[in-house]
Amino acid sequence: MRGNTIKISLFGCLVLLVTTLSAQGSRCSDIQPFCAGNGEFVFPNSNRQVSDVVAGESGPDYGCVEFPRYPSWFYLQIENSGDLEFLISQSENENGTGAALDVDFVVWGPFNASDDYCSDEALSEENHIDCSYSDEAVEIASIKNAKQGEIYVFLITNYSELPGYINLQQTNNDVNAGSTDCTVLNGVLGGDKMVCGEDEFILNAETPDATGYQWFILDENQGDFVEIPGEINSELKVTANGDYRVLIEIPEEKTAIEDKVAVFFYEKPLIAIPAEPIFVCEQDSTVDLTQKQTELMSLNPDVLGIFQIQYFETENDVANGINIEDPTAYIVNNDETIYARIVNLNSGCTSDIAEIQLDFRSFPQVFLQETYQICVDAYGLFEDELVLGQDLGKSYKYAWYNDGKLVSQEYDLYLFEESADPVYTLVCTEEFTGCEISYSTTIEYLSAPNSVKIDILKGDFQDNWNVEVITASTIGHSSEYEYSLDGGTFTDNSVFHNIPRGLHEITVREAGGCGRVFVEQFTVIGYDFFFTPNGDGYNDEWQVTQNPDYKVLKIRIFDRNGIFLKELNPEGEGWDGMINGKLLPADDYWFNLEYVNFKTSSRHNFSSHFSLRK
Structure with missing residues (x-):
């Protein structure tokens, strides 16, 4: 039975506020009160890093929650009658970001303030109000037709077992909705005290109209509270961990007001200032901020899992608890200052803020052409x-x-x-x-070309011969060449049209002026590409024509197999296709001729082929 005893309070009433807490009741005997107000109720979950209470205690009927992992116990009291609906969510980070974590819950009630609502009888199947065991990170809990003064017990579990934060808020706030009573939170001594980095703490139980105070401390050997001699004032200076109780005498009250509070002293985590900045290389898009973790932690005892480093982009983010989601892959474009602090996960105590300088290393531009x-x-x-x-x-x-x-x-x-x-x-x-x-x-x-070849393409005897210049370059070279015919303008076109018979000169050079210039002479010899020895007076004989630039000295005819057929007189009328008085069949025939270049007095050979058609 709890009677008129003021409940131990760890939390404050939230009205348009967000409160973050560092501990909660893992057993129903340590149950904590809360009120929803008009804001969010945010607190660290119970997890395998900070609690040795892995599962819900035996005795209560947990309804649909088959495995109540890492429980947190709360109760609320109804201020105004009506329906209440609560959104319960769990996430990795305090501001709701990061990984979503599976959360489950059970609600029992209604109870009176004088009931022992942590008994197995109270936490029974008959008193189930709502329950969920889904694998979601967001749940909705409902209390229908709640009456003023009733008390309801909440069990919220962390199935994931991972560190994170639970957010609980009332979502129906219309005029017909019920509301929670925040006076249950306002004990005389307030919530349990986590004292960080101080040697003493003053408990203040000042109460209007009080006529006397008695202070007690829990003697763990006796298992009961013992009076602290001489402490009769409203304030008590506390210098050691312990559970403290105060009795307050008020004449108008039939019984003394009692309140209890636990006080815990913790060393404030120390954070080392990094000796050097984190160098961020220009070619990297992200940087691992945690590379300074060992240095930042170096002033604290090496206790696994007790300390956590939080990183923030701005000082405002520090004040608002908005930490960098993934400090191992932080995007950097310029020099920056990052803020870090160490959190003791057991106490919630935080260190001072340390600045980490990010030195963005950009390289001078090296002039190197593509x-x-x-x-x-x-x-x-x-x-x-x-x-x-x-x-x-x-x-x-x-x-x-x-x-x-x-x-x-x-x-x-x-x-x-x-x-x-x-x-x-x-x-x-x-x-x-x-x-x-x-x-x-x-x-x-x-490079200049390795070789130059002149191909004389077919034409007729009306000065319309075509010439193609074929150049060969070294493998792997990307040279481009220009060509000039008979001292004319250079062009990148390697084919020349309408070339007359006679002696000509081709000049080849690399387009950028690289290497030597090639000069090749060639002679265009006039000959028929075909003839038709049918006696009609047109193209009856095959001929090779003379030219002032050259003189043909000898002409020899061969069949396609290279068998010599006939030698012609260059000064004669030509060949009629006859051998030994017999007309040869229609086919391709080859010829080889020897000529002299009048300009150079040099002799040359020329070979090609023609067709006999019928």
Whole structure:
């Protein structure tokens, strides 16, 4: 029976406020009161890091909750009659962000204030009001037709067992809704006291019209409260952990007012100021803030799971409890200041704030073109040396790579000859941060053609022959060539049209002026591409024509198999297709002729083919 005893209060009434707590009742005997008000009721959950109460105690009927994992017990008292609906949610972070965690609940009631509502009889199936055992992180609890003064018991469980925060708020606030009574929270001594970093704490039980005070402390050996001699004032200076009780005498009251409170002294976590900033390399999009964790924690005892570091973007975020969700992958674009504090998960005590400087390391721009065009000779040697790179200063190291091999560790790279791999990569490293950046360039090798070939394409004897210039370049070179016919304008077109018979000259050069210029002479010999020896007076004979630039000396005819057929007189009328008085069949025939170039007095051979048609 609880009678008129004022309940021990850990929490404050929330009216348009958000309150964060650091401990809660894991057993019904430690049950804590709450009121919903018009705001949110936020508190750390019970989890495997901070509680040794893994499952709900035996005795109560938990209804639909088959496994009440890491329980938290609360009760509320009805202020105004009506229906009440509560949203219960659980998440990783205090502000509702992060991973959603499975939460379950049971509600029992109604009870009177004088009832022992933690008894097995009270927490029975007959007194079930609402229950949920779903795998959701958000639940709705309802109390229908609640009456003024009634008390209801809530059990909220953390099935995930992971650290997080529970948010409980009343969602129906219309004029017909019921409401909770916040006076149950306002005990004389207030909630349990978590004293951080102080040697003493003053308990104040000052009550109007009181005529006397008696203070007691729980003697764990006796299992009962014993009076503290000489303490008869409204205030008590406390210097040690313990459970304290006060009796307050008021003449108008038939019984003394009693209140109890637990006081816990904790060392305030200490946080070390990082000696150096976190260097953020330009090429990285994120940085791991936790790399300073060991240094930040270094002033505290090495107790696994007791301390947690929270990281914040701004000082306002610190004040509002909005911590960085994923400190292992924080996005950085410039120099920044990050704020960190250490939290003792057992006590809720926090350290001072430490600043972590983020030093964004941007590299000087290295002037390295995407490509370089270099003229090489027939042996792959550069006409002029190529120098790549520039000096960024003594704080940088350099490494040049080609074909996967380290070729230099100087800032500048001198190149003199062609490489099988045209790609060169420079890796710059800032020595004291280890930040790296790489640049690559491709060498385009240019050269004069290896050879030039002139192909004379078919035409007729009316000065409309075509000439194609075929150039061969070194494999891997990206040269482009220009062509000039008989000293005319250079063009990138390698085919010339309407070339007359006679001696001509082709000039070939690399478009950028690389290497030597090729000059090739050629002769266009006039001959019939076909003839029709049918006696109709048109194309009856096959002929090779003379020209002032050259003189044909000898003409020999062959069949397609290379068998010699006939030698013609260059000064004669031509060939009528007859051999030994017999007309040869329609087919392709080959000829070879010898001619002399009048300009050079040199002799040349020319071969091609023609067709006999019927």
